[in-house]
Amino acid sequence: MEIMPIFPRSFHSGRMWNYHWKWKPSTLLFLFILCIMCVPLSAVSGCANCRVVLSSSSGTFASPCYPNDYPNSQACLWTLRAPTGYIIQITFNDFDIEEAPNCIYDLLSLDNGESQTKFCGATAKGLSFNSSANEMHVSFSSDFSIQKKGFNASYIRVAVSLRNQKVILPQTPDAYQVFVAKSVSIPELSAFTFCFEATQAGNEDDNWTAFSYLDASSLQWLGFGKANDGYFLSISGSKCLLNSALPVKEKEDIFTESFEQLCIVWNNSMGSVGVDFKRNYETVPCDSTISKVIPGNGKLLLGSNTNKIASLKGEIYNFRLWNFTMNSKMLSNLSCNMQGNVVDWQNDFWNIPTLALKAESNLSCGSYLVPLPAAELANCAELGTLCQDGIMYRISVVIQNILHHPEAKVQSKVAEWLNSTFQNWNYTVYVVNISFHLSTGEDKIKVKRSIVDDQRLAVWALLVYNATNNVPLEGKTIQQKLLQNNASLDAGLRLYTVNVKQLGTCAPVEEPKGFHWPPSPPSEHSLPCPDKPGFSVSRTCYRNTSLAFWGPLDVSNCSREANEVANQILNLTTDGQNLTSANINTIVEQVKRIVNKEENIDITLGSTLMNIFSNILSSSDNDLLQSSSEALKTIDELAFKIDLNSTPHVHITTRNLALGVSSLTPGTNAISNFSIGLPSNNESYFQMDFESGQVNSLASVILPPNLLENLSQEDSILVRRAQFTFFNKTGLFQDVGPQRKTLVSYVMACSIGNITIKDLKDPVRIKIKHTRTQEVHQPICAFWDLNKNKSFGGWNTSGCVAHRDSDASETICLCNHFTHFGVLMDLPRSASQIDARNTKALTFITYIGCGVSAIFSAATLLTYVAFEKLRRDYPSKILMNLSSALLFLNLIFLLDGWITSFDVDALCTAVAALLHFFLLATFTWMGLEAIHMYIALVKVFNTYIRRYVLKFCIIGWGLPALIVSVVLASRKQNEVYGKESYGKEQGDEFCWIQDPVVFYVTCAGYFGVMFFLNVAMFIVVMVQICGRNGKRSNRTLREEVLRNLRSVVSLTFLLGMTWGFAFFAWGPLNIPFMYLFSIFNSLQGLFIFIFHCAMKENVQKQWRRHLCCGRFRLADNSDWSKTATNIIKKSSDNLGKSLSSSSIGSNSTYLTSKSKSSSTTYFKRNSNTDSTSMDKSLTKLTHADGEQTSIIPVHQVIDKVKGYCNAHSDNFYKNIIMSDTFSHSTKF
Known part of the structure; x- marks a missing residue:
């Protein structure tokens, strides 16, 4: 590879500069001094480290020196990590990198776990990218010239696993429902165990339901909740009260703002219910449930299924x-990994709407960010400063040993090949x-150390690149070099796989406070101890397969005495809330060394160490x-010493911690009681x-009197003390098992002492206060088993029971x-109806549909406003009002979430009230x-209504305004309207109705009335239209069906029939109807535009007459020469269109505003011409002019009215023909 020298360019530039300024030495001197001052300043204030690991739930990162130009010769790597069950979403808010074909100069590379994409120029600005798993790598490199602004990006974790999300229970069944997916079949239950965790916000409601199990007829067979007489479990119509098994006082709730777990077991042969709450297992008699059976194939619903x-x-x-009964021991050992065999907390088991889901990082069975695996230390001291300044690459190759060479020979040959x-x-x-390393690839073939039986040997090496010339070296270049040199391998060896990754340096950090660790390559580093000359704090920069990271801090050398070391650690932990997981690991390790080193620990050192642990307990549980x-x-070891x-x-x-130690004399009980409480004064904690x-x-703690009677002689010698430790903060007791309580x-x-005592005849009596009062009292007594969960520890209930007192x-x-x-409890928790994938899809459909609907509602409204001839009749005016309501409804809905982000209560209330108003206005119109439509097509005669449109407007806009005004006036605004969290992917909030009564009365109830009214009118109108059309003989059956079908479709969207999908969105049909509801209702404005604007002939003519040019433009007199036959045919063709809001036309106009005229009137003067009448032969002549083509075809009116009043038919036809509207259209 040829490297072009850069010195000629710099030399020529300098020569021209000197030549230009050679007569101005003072200026040169000034610029020289300025450069000397600016270069260090840039280095100091310049740019943050760009080789870091980002593991926060959200944040930002940017190119070096952003928003200023990035420096040259950069090689940056950002590694974004999230816990399992999350993905990472990156959005580039700003992006400006030197542009070149194939990004051969400066580039940003994004590795999402499945593919790697390169960007340069401004291509990535505004784009978002998701990782395929829980890790993403972003690298940035620049060459020696031409710098740009760079980029600024934000990132956020997105929960995709249900284990990392909680569910917000719907407060009304009409809001949304959370139930088991239709793919999950619940069997017939003669026994069960269910467990869930729950929180409760206050105790405003005396009665509530946590979940219900219903059959097809909505009859409840199983449920848990609270009634006036206490907490209950309903089984097949029998009500079992659980108050005696739940550790709560009167008027207190078992659930608080923190999650608590509740488990309930039942068997139809027991006649009792087992309740496991707060690590205490109790049974409650319930004889009425004996021999009861819960039928299968029902619907398990979280929350209440009724408004009652x-x-x-x-x-x-x-x-x-589970469909079996667990005993107390099984419940005490319940972990997150124990999946429910009927229903489990996984995405496939539940239908959960997006607005019900909310991600949270500290859930009991949620995933957490696992620390990077132990990594190796770079040992390249023989390279001197190059090890500190060079760029490192991790080479990983697999060599296939075809001829079964001895392993030692393979290693020697491969090492020679790598160096050469x-x-x-x-x-x-x-x-x-x-x-x-012996290969343990995906084939999982076992190997022996002496012989490479599976023919493969994994080889790891560290490649250090001397980058003094600022020429970047890509991993692909190294990989190609190895592949090209494959032939030089010894005979019998073959290169199987090659992988090269660049390693970063450990980022600069200050931890703990006062220790500044600079950017460092993988190796061991040290800093001098503060105020302790000759001693140092050591720390190691490790590397794994893709990045470098700091190891734990070793402060043991900063002091020679244990007390000095302990005091120093105590000073470092003063602000316990700012300690990271790595800090805590290091501190615990250092304290462990002190405790293990000391034979006896005096009270002074013990107090210091206990304060260290107390400070640590102030840190977060994670x-x-x-x-x-x-x-x-x-x-424990500290207490013993x-x-x-x-x-x-x-x-x-x-x-946060207290320790009590008392001496014991073998053969006697020196103490029988130990207690700890709050002090009467403030002298101690x-x-x-x-x-x-x-x-x-x-x-x-009350010890049994025979505690030490049956000890062996050896144990009796060891028993010299009793240790008691009280934990005020319980962050050290986190059960990471799958189903922890x-x-x-x-x-x-x-x-x-230091012995194990178990299987006591008389139990130890431990009384423990709850950290919060629980109304439903079902505690579970448990002990902390250090051997559970791969030595992470977990709660175990073996040998412990809760007393009835x-x-x-x-x-x-x-x-x-x-x-x-400790005392544990199982708390109820909720799930939702729709899984994450469907939730995301429905969200996109809703927002895109509302945007499209807003655009086309505006287009409909603009069309009728712009062309005066289109809005002369009543249907067009009604359509304009409906389009206006839809337009503002969609716009406010789209802006609601954004406005909510401002967190202004008054603004949120206003937006929620407006959204409420326009929703009601849409239903009303x-x-x-x-x-x-009913008045126009059914009540034909004697239906004149004075100021028809005005009265409609008063009802259409006044009634919703009246309802919203009454709501605002009757209750406090912040009680009715406000922010509601709908559990979208990142817990988005929305300004809407908070009060369930207001929602169900003014929204759900109001919609129900309007919907059933529209259904009734729809049926009546379609019966009339289909009955008249069925009498025609000049059309085929296919034509008749198509016309009626188009009439049905157009009226369906106009009257909002699709809103009725909400009534079917439950049970196994929930998901399909949710999609139908979202698609058709979010696009209602589009469908109204298509059927009642774009497909109308008069609208098309106005568009062509005023908006088109050339051969598409329609002349004003283009229709004057049409014959009556053509007109009649055209009029007949418009049958399907005549059902729309703007197609009832002259008929409705005449019937509502002209019906007061006598039916015997044969002639009416045209307002625009001097013609006074028409020949009877032209009575069917109807002009198809665009000015008033909304007139129903005359023969259609004839057929319709014949069924009502044959005696008045002739006069009626002539009234229609001679009306103002008709004469306007014909221009005779």
Whole structure:
């Protein structure tokens, strides 16, 4: 590869510059000094590091120095990571990179996990890209010349897995429904276990339902909720009260603002219901359910299915159902991985509308960002400063050993081949860190270490590139070089696969505070300890297959004494909320070293270490998760090593943690009680009592009298103390199992010496206060099992039961062993109707459809406003009003979400009220269309209405305005209208009606009245039209069917018949009807434009007459020469069109405004001409002029009216022919 030198260009530029300024030395001196000052300034203030890993839920990143021009010779890499179950969406808000064919100079490369795309110029501006999985890589490189502004991008996590999303329960069944998908068949149930988590926002409603199971006739067979007499479970018509099993006080709710898990079990042979709540399992008798069976193939619905009782006002998560009964032990071991065999919390099991879903990062079974795997350290010290300044590439190749060479020979030959491949290359590179690994590829063939049985050996190496000439080296170039040199491999060896990835440097960070780590390549780095000369803090920059990242911090060398080290760590953890997961891991490791190193720990050091753990507990639960197991083990070891030589009792209290240690004498119980509570004064955080116990304690332990009787001789020697640890913050107890329950109490740990005591005859009695009062009391007593979930730990209920004396504020647990104790509960949670894919599709359809509808509603309105001849009759005026209502309804709907983002309550209320008004106006004008059609085609005579259109306008606009005004005046505005979260992909909010009563009365009820009115009018009108058309003999059956079909379709959209799809959007037909509802109703403005504007002959003529030119333009007198025969034929052809809003035409105009004229009138003077009459032979002559072609064909009127009044038919025809409107059209 030839590299063009850059020095001639710089030299010539400099020579011309010097020549131009050679007579101005002062200016040269000034510019020289200015350059000296500016270059360092640019370096200092210039540009942030551009080789970083971005793992936040959302954020932004930009090219170096943005919005200024990016520097030359850049090689940037942004790695965006998200937890499993999420994808990453990147949007380029600004994009300006040097443009060139194939982006050969400066470029941005985006790797979404499946494909890699290059961008330059301005092509990517405004575009969004999604990753295929939970990781995305964005790289940017620039050459030595021509810089541009660069780019600015934002990114956000998007939840795609239901495990990472909760469901907002619908407060009214008409809002939306959340139920099990139609593909899930629920069997007949003679036993079941269901578990769910839930929250509740306040306790405004005394009665609510969390879920219901209904049959095809909407009869409820299973349900859980709250009634006036307490919490209940309804089974086959039998009501089982659960209050005695739920740890809540009167007028308190079991669910609060934090998720709690609730499990309920039942078997038709037991005659009782088991309730597992807050780690406490209780049974409640319910004899009436014996032998009951719940039928299958029903509908499982989250929330209430009726307006008579409200839904739980909150959220539901992780609803699962089994068709068997779990015992208390199984429930205590329930994890997130245990899937419901009937219904599980996965996308395939539920139909969930988008507005009901809301992603959340701290859900019990949600995914979290797993730390990068342990990575290797770059060992390239022999390269000196090149290891610090060079660009590193990870080479991964698989060699196929065809001839079964010994492994040692293969390794030697491959190492020689790698080193020789890059010798005498155009790029200065060095191969280091060659390592060999037995291949464990996708074939999963087992291999032995001595012989490469599967013929493959994986080879990893580090390639260091000396980039002093600022010439970028792409991974593809290295890959091609290796492939080209494949032939030089030893005989019997073949290059199987090659993969090359560029490694970044560890980003500059300041953590902990006061330690500034500069950008560093993969290696071990150190910084001097503050105020401790001669000692240093060490930290390692690791690398994995694609990036570099900082390892944990080692501060052990910053002090020689444990107390000094502990105090220093304590200072670093003062602000515990700002500690990251990596910080906490490092601190726990350092404290563990101190505890393991010390034989005995005095109270001073113990207090310091306990304060460190207390500060750590102030961090977020997600940050504590990785280090929780080690932290608990270290706290236990610390309690065991506390020095008791000088006192029988030791107690250490901190803000989030308390420790009590008491000495024991073998053969006796030195203590029988331990309790901890709030102090009577502010001298300490907690008050401990080792003797009598406290009345209002937060936690207490009563040891059985025979605790130490049956110990072996060896254990008796070891038993010298009892340790008690109280956890005010419970972030260390996070069950990462698949179906974990929620901890709702403080945690109390107790142990005897360093031995394991279990299977006690008399149980240990532990009383623990709840962190929040639960109305539905079904606690689960559990202990923390450090061996569960691959040593992450998890709750286990073995050997623990909840005592019946437990109440809503505290639980009494009886356990036959010692460990960490807590109280758990299962909380209800909700699901939604529509999965994520359908939700996204429906959202796009709705917004695109509303946009299209707004455009064509405006086109309809503009057409009738622009051409005065089109709006002379009543139907056209009604159509204009309907189009106006639709236009503003769509526009406000499209702008609602954007306006909501301003977070202005008054503005949100105004937008919601306007949206409400125009929705009601749309319904009203569709109803008025139906009424007008009925008057025009059915009530033909004696229907003159004075100021017809004015009265319609008063009703069409006044009635909705009156309703909205009454709503605003009757209640507080913020109680009726406001922001509602509809759980779109990122929890979008929408300004709409908040009050369910207002919604159901003024929206759902109002629509129902208008809809059924329109249906009735639609049927009556179609019967009249089809009955008249059926009497014709001059058309074939096919023509008649097509005409009637077009009439049906046009009236369907005009009268809003498609809104009736809402009545069918439930059960197995929910998804199809949701699509039909969204498509047809969002596009209603388009269909009205097509059938009642674009397809109307008079509209087409006005367009051609005024908007077209050339051969498409229609002359004003183009229709004067048409014969009566042609006109009659044309009029007959317009039958299908005559049903529209603007096709009733002269008929409706005459019938409503002229019917007061006598039916015996034969002639009427034309207002524009002097002609006074027509010959009878021309009575059927109808002009098809565009000025008034909305007249119903005369023969159609004849056929219609014959059925009503044969006696008046002749006079009626002549009245129609001689009307003002008709004479206007004919221009005779």
